[in-house]
Amino acid sequence: MPAIEVDNLCKSFVTKHKPAGFLASLRALARPKTFTIEAVRNLTFEMEAGELLGFIGPNGAGKSTTIKILTGILFPSSGQAKVLGFVPWAERRQLAYHIGTVFGQRPQLWYHLPAMDTFALFGKIYEMDDRTTRQRISFLAEAFEINDLLETPVRKLSLGQRMRCEVAASLLHKPKLLLLDEPTLGLDVVAKQHIRDTIRRMNQLEGVGVLLTSHDAGDLEALCKRVIVINHGQIVYQDKVSALKRSFLTSKLVEVRYAEQIPVDFHIPGTETIKVAKERYGVKLRFDTRSTGVETVMAQLSAAGTLVDITVSDPPLEEVIRLIYTQGAGKDSEPSTT
Amino acid sequence: MFKEIKFLIFLWKTNIQAAMEYRVAFISQMIGMMLNNGVYFIFWIIFFSRFKNLNGWQLSDMFLLFGVGASAFGLVAFLFGNYDSLSEIIAKGRLDYYLSLPRPVLLHAIASRTIASGLGDFTYGLLSYLASGLFTWDGLGRFFFGTFLAGCAFLAFMTIVHSLSFWVGNASGFAGMASNAMVTFALYPVSLFEGSAKFILFTLVPAAFMGAVPAAFVHHFSWTLLAEIFLADFILLGLALLIFRAGLRRYESGSAIPTEV
Amino acid sequence: MTMRNLSKYWAMLKMQLVNSLAYPSELVWRSLAIVIFLWIFAQLWRVTFATAGTTTIGGLSLHDTLWYLMLAETIELSRPRLSHSIAETVRDGSIAYLLNKPYDFLLYQMSTNLGESLFRMTLNTLFGGATVWLLVGPPPEARGWALTAIAVLGAWSINFCIGALIGLTAFLVEDVTPFEWIYQKMIFILGGMLIPLDFYPHWLQTISRALPFSYAMYGPARLFVTPDLTRFAGLLAGQVFWILILAGALVLVYQRGARRLAINGG
Numbered sequence: 001m002p003a004i005e006v007d008n009l010c011k012s013f014v015t016k017h018k019p020a021g022f023l024a025s026l027r028a029l030a031r032p033k034t035f036t037i038e039a040v041r042n043l044t045f046e047m048e049a050g051e052l053l054g055f056i057g058p059n060g061a062g063k064s065t066t067i068k069i070l071t072g073i074l075f076p077s078s079g080q081a082k083v084l085g086f087v088p089w090a091e092r093r094q095l096a097y098h099i100g101t102v103f104g105q106r107p108q109l110w111y112h113l114p115a116m117d118t119f120a121l122f123g124k125i126y127e128m129d130d131r132t133t134r135q136r137i138s139f140l141a142e143a144f145e146i147n148d149l150l151e152t153p154v155r156k157l158s159l160g161q162r163m164r165c166e167v168a169a170s171l172l173h174k175p176k177l178l179l180l181d182e183p184t185l186g187l188d189v190v191a192k193q194h195i196r197d198t199i200r201r202m203n204q205l206e207g208v209g210v211l212l213t214s215h216d217a218g219d220l221e222a223l224c225k226r227v228i229v230i231n232h233g234q235i236v237y238q239d240k241v242s243a244l245k246r247s248f249l250t251s252k253l254v255e256v257r258y259a260e261q262i263p264v265d266f267h268i269p270g271t272e273t274i275k276v277a278k279e280r281y282g283v284k285l286r287f288d289t290r291s292t293g294v295e296t297v298m299a300q301l302s303a304a305g306t307l308v309d310i311t312v313s314d315p316p317l318e319e320v321i322r323l324i325y326t327q328g329a330g331k332d333s334e335p336s337t338t
Numbered sequence: 339m340f341k342e343i344k345f346l347i348f349l350w351k352t353n354i355q356a357a358m359e360y361r362v363a364f365i366s367q368m369i370g371m372m373l374n375n376g377v378y379f380i381f382w383i384i385f386f387s388r389f390k391n392l393n394g395w396q397l398s399d400m401f402l403l404f405g406v407g408a409s410a411f412g413l414v415a416f417l418f419g420n421y422d423s424l425s426e427i428i429a430k431g432r433l434d435y436y437l438s439l440p441r442p443v444l445l446h447a448i449a450s451r452t453i454a455s456g457l458g459d460f461t462y463g464l465l466s467y468l469a470s471g472l473f474t475w476d477g478l479g480r481f482f483f484g485t486f487l488a489g490c491a492f493l494a495f496m497t498i499v500h501s502l503s504f505w506v507g508n509a510s511g512f513a514g515m516a517s518n519a520m521v522t523f524a525l526y527p528v529s530l531f532e533g534s535a536k537f538i539l540f541t542l543v544p545a546a547f548m549g550a551v552p553a554a555f556v557h558h559f560s561w562t563l564l565a566e567i568f569l570a571d572f573i574l575l576g577l578a579l580l581i582f583r584a585g586l587r588r589y590e591s592g593s594a595i596p597t598e599v
Numbered sequence: 600m601t602m603r604n605l606s607k608y609w610a611m612l613k614m615q616l617v618n619s620l621a622y623p624s625e626l627v628w629r630s631l632a633i634v635i636f637l638w639i640f641a642q643l644w645r646v647t648f649a650t651a652g653t654t655t656i657g658g659l660s661l662h663d664t665l666w667y668l669m670l671a672e673t674i675e676l677s678r679p680r681l682s683h684s685i686a687e688t689v690r691d692g693s694i695a696y697l698l699n700k701p702y703d704f705l706l707y708q709m710s711t712n713l714g715e716s717l718f719r720m721t722l723n724t725l726f727g728g729a730t731v732w733l734l735v736g737p738p739p740e741a742r743g744w745a746l747t748a749i750a751v752l753g754a755w756s757i758n759f760c761i762g763a764l765i766g767l768t769a770f771l772v773e774d775v776t777p778f779e780w781i782y783q784k785m786i787f788i789l790g791g792m793l794i795p796l797d798f799y800p801h802w803l804q805t806i807s808r809a810l811p812f813s814y815a816m817y818g819p820a821r822l823f824v825t826p827d828l829t830r831f832a833g834l835l836a837g838q839v840f841w842i843l844i845l846a847g848a849l850v851l852v853y854q855r856g857a858r859r860l861a862i863n864g865g
Binding site for chain 2: 011013014015065068071072073074075089092093094096097099101103106108110112113117120121124125126127153
């Protein structure tokens with residue numbers, strides 16, 4: 001049974017226009033102007049049990065709204081959804097026992113107490129007996145390497161340490177599904193990597209499914225097998241991460257360094273010069289593989305001078321995704337077969 | 339029901355642990371509030387030393403009334419410290435946290451904080467009763483019970499008032515005024531008011547059930563008084579739950595607050 | 600201080616006034632507080648006067664008492680609430696950076712708080728005045744109003760200095776709230792906010808008159824009810840006396856404390 005089944009989910013909000021200024025707000029009291037936001041439009045997708053799924057999209061795309069609907073915090077305007085067999089908004093409390101959530105902006109750990117105390121409280125919240133709670137805590141402390149942080153008041157922890165504790169707390173009750181909303185926001189590179197690795201490990205060890213929303217393409221690459229790109233409330237693209245890169249990879253980046261300076265009007269036909277290095281000993285360029293052959297570009301580059309170094313790479317995932325946002329729904333989005 | 343009480347007790351324990359992280363502030367707030375109330379009460383001592391009797395009401399009655407009112411207030415502030423922050427919790431979308439957990443939302447939300455000075459209010463109220471000259475041992479039992487009932491009325495009223503935030507966005511300004519009214523009225527002798535004013539104190543701003551009526555019950559046992567308070571609490575708590583639940587449905591439909599998409 | 604300097608503070612004051620208008624509903628609720636208090640006081644004193652069986656107590660009639668209380672409540676509800684914000688600047692150490700310019704910091708506090716207070720005072724006077732008018736009749740003679748206004752400003756200044764001093768106790772203690780509570784209760788009892796001092800036993804009246812609180816509350820309120828120049832002069836003298844002492848203490852404490860912070864590094 002799939003962990004998540006979403007069928008034609010729609011959600012629109014009616015909000016009041018809140019103008020600034022005294023007179024304007026008086027007028028608004030008398031005659032409120034409302035407008036409708038369609039946050040989610042005909043969303044349909046599935047997530048398998050134990051899967052690692054990423055949800056990526058710009059601000060206002062509908063990610064948070066979707067997560068809220070899936071956790072039962074929000075009713076949809078229309079459509080169906082089932083999470084772990086439960087209808088979230090109708091069976092919110094039963095569902096809550098089986099899912100864990102981490103919202104990057106909304107901490108769950110009590111600020112003035114050591115993380116250990118919040119863990120104990122969560123044990124009570126999820127009606128776990130004391131022994132199970134203790135065992136879980138020691139297991140998670142080991143996995144997340146937070147053993148020596150448990151007794152420190154949370155306010156004294158760094159953001160990275162705090163997030164590790166947060167994610168650990170969300171897994172205390174051995175949920176079948178973990179929903180994360182921007183979990184690596186604000187973390188440094190090392191902390192991000194640590195969290196991603198641990199989540200992946202938990203997925204392997206315990207089979208907990210992970211649904212992750214993020215702005216950070218690095219989260220996707222490190223953590224997710226499949227990704228759904230959402231924009232303006234609709235799915236714009238969904239596929240395996242590997243396939244994503246392949247189908248959108250129509251350009252390559254080349255960075256070269258020469259022994260001598262390149263001329264000011266240096267240009268390889270069919271390519272776009274992105275940057276010329278200081279002192280003009282190198283250049284970075286991009287070209288579309290559909291119109292210009294790799295062979296041609298390489299030949300011309302090596303003919304242009306004495307090559308000292310050359311790097312050929314794919315555009316970063318970020319750029320791929322940005323392309324997807326701008327291209328919109330429907331284009332090139334046949335999902336490859338699993 | 340029973341498991342919620344167990345959960346509540348653990349939640350209170352966690353709250354006190356959090357408060358104990360700042361021991362000095364805790365003690366100073368508690369003692370400070372007791373002093374605060376004591377100095378305020380000097381007003382009544384001065385008043386009654388000059389004007390012995392107010393429509394039959396005397397200083398000892400004032401001690402008792404103040405005792406019940408302060409203890410009821412303190413009980414709510416100490417055990418349900420978020421009782422006055424509910425508007426903010428609703429307006430800032432912090433209910434999401436409680437909604438994502440398998441425990442009753444309202445209970446969890448209001449009991450997730452403790453206000454240290456509340457313990458000062460509670461203790462002061464008890465001392466005020468003990469000093470009233472109306473103390474009896476069975477009265478003491480009624481004092482604790484009466485305080486509990488008075489606290490229920492107060493908490494229910496605050497919940498109702500704050501729940502308006504589900505519809506108007508942020509009712510903390512209004513709620514602040516309402517709680518001011520409730521507490522102030524509760525601490526003034528009800529015999530001061532007549533007619534329609536008195537009616538308001540039993541209905542719209544049910545301060546009578548936070549002060550006068552429980553105090554009368556502490557003064558002397560009476561089935562009528564007990565029944566009155568029970569009925570009032572039942573209605574108030576019922577209303578509070580109904581209104582909060584209705585508001586929560588509105589919150590979950592997304593039309594309560596401007597949400598991040 | 601040049602004109603340009605002063606106009607800066609005037610601008611801050613105006614900005615605070617505009618700020619207060621941002622949330623009209625908040626203002627309405629806040630202003631209803633005075634209606635509630637005065638209404639309760641009216642009930643209390645009506646019964647008291649009836650029980651005592653006299654038309655005047657301590658030289659004041661019910662009408663006078665209520666108008667007294669109206670002004671007292673207005674002063675209290677418009678009192679500058681700055682102890683917490685000042686305590687914050689002390690706690691995060693930002694106050695040390697203003698060490699060289701104590702006047703700037705204190706004047707800044709004054710102008711922003713005065714802006715807010717003026718606004719509150721206007722609303723409270725309107726709502727409070729309307730309530731008492733309905734309950735006991737028209738206000739005391741208008742010729743006293745100008746004198747009262749000056750006295751209220753003096754009262755405000757005294758409260759400002761005390762509030763700021765309490766905020767500065769953050770140099771010594773972690774939590775200034777207990778001091779704020781005590782201060783408010785001092786105003787209640789020794790300032791004559793809940794009862795006109797005239798109703799007090801003699802010994803208590805003497806104590807009250809020796810302290811600044813009565814000049815920040817009783818003085819203006821009593822003047823409002825029976826305005827006359829001698830009373831005004833006496834009050835003004837007392838206010839000036841206390842303002843000088845308190846303001847002096849304020850500047851001293853500020854400089855000492857901020858200097859110590861700067862040296863010890865917060």
